[in-house]
Amino acid sequence: MTIRFYNSLTHQEETFTPQEPGVVRMYSCGPTVYDYAHIGNFRSFLFSDLIRRFLELTGHEVIHAMNITDVGHMTDDSQADGGGEDKMQVAAKRIKEDKKSGKVPVGSVENPDDPFQVAKFYTNAFIEDSKKLGFKIAGEYETRIMHATTHIPEMLEMISQLIENKHAYVGPDGVVYYSVESFADYGKLSGNTLDQLREGSGGRVQEEHQANKRHPADFMLWKPDSSHIMKWDSPYGAGYPGWHIECSAMARKKLEREIIDIHTGGEDLIFPHHECEIAQSCGATGKPYFARFWMHARFLMVEGEKMSKSKGNFYTVRDVLGGKVTGREVHPAVLRFELLKSHYRSNMNFTEKGLKDSANSVRRLVEFRQQQLQKSGGEVANVGNDHPIVAQFIEALSNDLNISGALAVVLPWLSQEHKDAAEALGVLAKINHVLNVAPLDTAGDLAFGDDPEEGGIESQVKTWCKEIDEARASKNWPIADELRKKIQAAGYEVRNSPEGTVAQKQLA
RNA sequence: GGUGGCGUAGCCAAGUGGCCUAAGGCGACGGAUUGCAAAUCCGUUAUUUCGUCGGUUCAAAUCCGACCGCCACCUCCA
Structure with a gap:
């Protein structure tokens, strides 16, 4: 079996093999914790969970790391010198307003002006939602999911390497910038080469903000600013790190390699974030690659439209689970299945009908399991990957995570006759290692009719x-x-x- | 304007040169079952058709070109 993934870096499907046989090192760009993550964010995180579970099913150990961006970056990072408002301060304002209107439980963020409390609150919410959706990495919080604010020394180390290697410089304004002209491969991932960036800028680059930089596309690595809400000591003055450096620094630290196997994220991160990560990591290490494979999930639409707060079709995980879409509570396995069932490289359309369809599929899977468990008396046979159904399932996913093809193996199989219930359960266990809906391991079994409350x-x-x-x-x-x-x-x-x-x- | 991606039935979606007179699911319809339903099971459900128009080929949904539409990025965003 060969595994083929679409590699954003080379713009084509390629055979995937990890550098170290049997071990995959994967990094996923995680959430910013100034607010609840929405279902679009979660689709992208779920996509990395799918990769991981599939690779595990096919016999790989997956070392998976993810960051939590809790540094208060600027709302207007575009200017690269850190203009605009600090996002943590924006969050503080919003939380104060929400507290007044009762949207945020009182006491949950005791002091909204403390950015660490705000970050902690939304980090907890993220981990909680991730567990509900059955993300494997959710159980590895603080070992594999790490905070940017606890990795400032690693970032400073990389910045000093970049300065040493002449990829970074301290501007007249004291800000440390990355020099994009020093890195020949800049633009390789996104197609936005320096020439094209200049052409495409359309006059939007504001000259006044560029005065301190050698090239308009140079981006900030460290901003000295002693008045900032979150600041750390550094050789360049007390201040805070640029947006891109945390992933480069933390991936190297947590995955213990200068070249990793897979890097995932949402499609919007291709430029500038991932382009800059490559420049930083390769600039610091001198290696030809940061990640061998770059994989990006497309955005999701809601009822055929872009998800946006103004359209009122903006959903967080807790919105959906709480019934904002369907009018009744939604089981987390259903949301997981819905977000999982369309291919990661196409824009999925999240709809109420789709959710209900997913509920049917999940129910079929769950009931199938219950029936077979009854028949087998709880016995589950040990089934290998060479079992025809498992093999077909893996075969489909091996082709750039063809989830539809994989489901087309599973769902009709459920309706077939199963003489050996223990074997069927063994097959299901294999399949469920990837799907994780029957049952959803982190949410327990689907609760059918056991409500402890008297009179409920x-x-x-x-x-x-x-x-x-x-x-x-x-x-x-x-x-x-x-x-x-x-x-x-x-x-x-x-x-x-x-x-x-x-x-x-x-x-x- | 530049860059990347996508476009298959009512919906989700597989298929990347011949076995496609196009998987699978949902839905719909017909039947079995049922007091009636639900669930379940059986059957039917794109009949030169795969965004459009050309081209390559003995052969194209699949390769090439142009165009159209949608999404993302080029400014914070999964």
């Missing part, structure tokens, strides 16, 4: 189910139908089973 809606639904059985026994059809409608209105599916009427919570 679940016990009411159970009572109604019993009443339906009684009504049906006495052929009192109108009463039975009435009760069924009530249960459905409460967000439950009503079914007949050998044990009588049962209700299950709708997954979306």
Whole structure:
């Protein structure tokens, strides 16, 4: 089996092999923690989870690292000397307003003016959401997911290497800039070579901000600013790091290599972020590559439109799970499946209907597992990757993560006859290592009808189910139908089973 | 204006030169089942058609060119 991935760096599909056989070092650009991450962010993070789980299924150890950007970068980093407002201060303002209107639980951020508290709050929310969606890396917080603010020394080390290697200079304004002209490969990833950047700038580059730089595309590595809300000592004066340096520095530190195997992120990060990362890492190490493979996930659309706050179609994970889209609670496995089921290199269209479709697929997978577990008495056979179904599943994913092809193997298989339940469960376990929806490992099993609360809606639904059985026994059809409608209105599916009427919570 | 990507049925989407008279799922329709439903099972569901127009080839959804549309980046953004 050969694994082929589309490599953004070479603009073509290539055979993937890690530098060290059996071990893949992968870095993913993580979230900024000035606000809740939205489902578009999570699609991109989920995409890296998919890569990881697939590589693990095919026998690789995956060392996966991700950053959390908690340095208060400027809202207007475009000017590269750090103009505009600090994002942490913007967040502080917003949190104060949200607190007044009750949007943020009181006490969650005791002091919004403390950027570390703001970052901590949104970091926790991110980790929580990531766990719900079953991201493997969510269980590795603080070992593989790391904060930029705790890696300032690594960044300063890289900056000094860059200055030493003549890739960086201290401008007349005291700011440390990267000299893009010193790096011949600048533009290789994005196609935005220096010539083209000049052509394409369309007069938007403001001369006044360029005076201190040798080339307009030079970007900031360190900004001395003793008045900044977050600042650290450095040989260039107390201040804060540029936006791009954290990933270069942290990837090298955490993955313990100067060249890594895979680097992932959203498509918007290709330029300038990843272009600058390559320039920094290669400039500091002198190596021809930073990452061998660059993989980027496309943006998602919502109901055919761009997701934007002004259109009111802007969703966070908690929005979707809480029912903002469907009007009822959505199980995390359903959102995971929905975000996973379209190919990472096409714009996925997130829709309410799609969510409900995904709920069906997830339910089928979950019920299949339950049926087979019953049949096998809990026994799960050890199935190898050479099992025909597993092999086809892997074959599909080997082709640049062809998830549709992979699902086209799995879903029809569910409807086939399964003589050996233990074997079927073994196959499912393999498949579920990647899909992770049946069950979703970090969220536990799908909760079907076990609500500990006395007098809660679940016990009411159970009572109604019993009443339906009684009504049906006495052929009192109108009463039975009435009760069924009530249960459905409460967000439950009503079914007949050998044990009588049962209700299950709708997954979306 | 520059750069990168995408465009297959009602929807999601596979297929990258012949086995495509185009996987699979959802939906829809018909049937079995049911008190009626739901769930389940069976069947049907693009019939020179794959954004458009040309070209290469014995042969194209698949290669090449032009055009159109959509997305992203060129300013913070997954």
